[in-house]
Amino acid sequence: MYLTRPPMGFNTWNTFADNISDQLVREIADRMVSDGYLECGYNYLVIDDCWSLHTRDEQGRLQSDPEKFPYGIKALADYVHSKGLKFGMYSCVGNYTCAGFPGSYEYEFIDAKTLAEWGVDYLKLDYCYKPQTEDGARLYRRMGLALANCGRDIVLSACSWGADETHKWIKSTGAQLFRSTGDIFDNFGSIREIYNIQKNIYQYNGQGCFNDMDMLVVGMNGEGHVANRDNFCTLEEYRTHFSIWALFGSPLMIGSDIRSQTDATKAILQNKAVIAINQDPAYRQPYLFMSKPGNADVWVRHMDNGDLVFGIFNMSENTEMFPLSFTDHIGLNRTCGVSLKLFDVWDMKSLGTFKDIYVTHVEPHSSKLIRARICED
Numbered sequence: 001m002y003l004t005r006p007p008m009g010f011n012t013w014n015t016f017a018d019n020i021s022d023q024l025v026r027e028i029a030d031r032m033v034s035d036g037y038l039e040c041g042y043n044y045l046v047i048d049d050c051w052s053l054h055t056r057d058e059q060g061r062l063q064s065d066p067e068k069f070p071y072g073i074k075a076l077a078d079y080v081h082s083k084g085l086k087f088g089m090y091s092c093v094g095n096y097t098c099a100g101f102p103g104s105y106e107y108e109f110i111d112a113k114t115l116a117e118w119g120v121d122y123l124k125l126d127y128c129y130k131p132q133t134e135d136g137a138r139l140y141r142r143m144g145l146a147l148a149n150c151g152r153d154i155v156l157s158a159c160s161w162g163a164d165e166t167h168k169w170i171k172s173t174g175a176q177l178f179r180s181t182g183d184i185f186d187n188f189g190s191i192r193e194i195y196n197i198q199k200n201i202y203q204y205n206g207q208g209c210f211n212d213m214d215m216l217v218v219g220m221n222g223e224g225h226v227a228n229r230d231n232f233c234t235l236e237e238y239r240t241h242f243s244i245w246a247l248f249g250s251p252l253m254i255g256s257d258i259r260s261q262t263d264a265t266k267a268i269l270q271n272k273a274v275i276a277i278n279q280d281p282a283y284r285q286p287y288l289f290m291s292k293p294g295n296a297d298v299w300v301r302h303m304d305n306g307d308l309v310f311g312i313f314n315m316s317e318n319t320e321m322f323p324l325s326f327t328d329h330i331g332l333n334r335t336c337g338v339s340l341k342l343f344d345v346w347d348m349k350s351l352g353t354f355k356d357i358y359v360t361h362v363e364p365h366s367s368k369l370i371r372a373r374i375c376e377d
């Protein structure tokens with residue numbers, strides 16, 4: 001199966017970790033539809049780690065925990081599908097999952113068959129407890145083949161955290177997305193760390209195998225498994241986080257509890273103009289346009305309709321001035337005879353038409369997405 005746009009959806013891990021159940025997943029499914037997430041494109045509902053029993057059945061099959069999922073996974077998948085959503089699950093290339101449940105090592109073909117029977121559409125496959133003598137690429141390839149031959153279209157979401165230079169071999173495995181970093185946390189230091197890693201590997205992103213920068217923490221507000229009540233992102237930092245994920249074309253998997261979202265959080269997660277950048281049909285990689293000390297950077301991405309998007313990410317601790325010279329990198333010099341009509345995507349306002357240069361200031365930890373249309377002088 002070939003994906004042309006980065007997947008969008010919801011994953012249970014960031015907020016709920018072990019605390020998952022049939023009821024929770026059904027409630028999330030309901031809210032994804034009733035609160036407008038599905039309409040914005042968030043169509044995968046993924047159960048992460050901790051859904052199974054600690055033992056396989058007599059035929060070697062994974063079995064769901066009957067206390068958490070009393071009606072079984074197939075019934076839950078049917079419910080999720082009845083809402084117009086796709087259903088995802090989690091396993092691991094190693095002997096155990098990261099939380100210590102059975103992994104898929106040497107059970108790949110059995111597990112792919114079980115998932116297909118249950119009606120699963122997406123498998124997140126982690127990297128814990130990989131036997132040291134085994135090669136990661138080999139294991140993802142094995143599961144890639146198992147899924148490709150299981151009789152159902154199942155997306156393979158590799159989660160090897162960028163280990164062993166994942167980006168260099170992952171496209172050969174059949175994975176449609178790959179985690180390029182360690183786990184995200186709900187604080188700006190974590191966002192900055194993940195962002196910095198992208199500076200060396202963003203070129204490996206592309207249609208068919210998307211660079212997954214990890215699930216979003218937007219709206220966690222210090223609550224949940226990967227959050228800390230004493231140190232969590234501000235609303236402005238969440239906006240920067242979402243802007244980066246959007247411009248870099250990362251999958252957008254919500255990790256906060258969508259049942260108790262504030263309007264301010266929803267305004268970020270459901271911003272259709274920002275999502276449109278992430279989901280742009282041409283899916284071009286961004287390029288670095290300018291970089292100031294402290295990772296105060298500007299990136300540009302070319303859109304399918306001929307527009308450009310400037311992503312200005314001020315990850316530093318100082319307010320910075322950004323002089324955007326249109327000749328630099330983009331190559332729009334005087335002889336082109338064109339200007340750029342600029343639109344601030346978050347503020348939803350026109351900034352005017354500029355020739356040669358546009359200068360703006362951005363506060364610390366803040367960002368701007370500016371969509372530019374070429375117009376004749």
Ligand code: GLA
Pocket residue numbers: 013048049097098099126159161182183
């Ligand atoms: C790893 C992954 C996380 C999550 C947990 C579950 O840490 O990177 O995204 O899936 O395992 O145990």
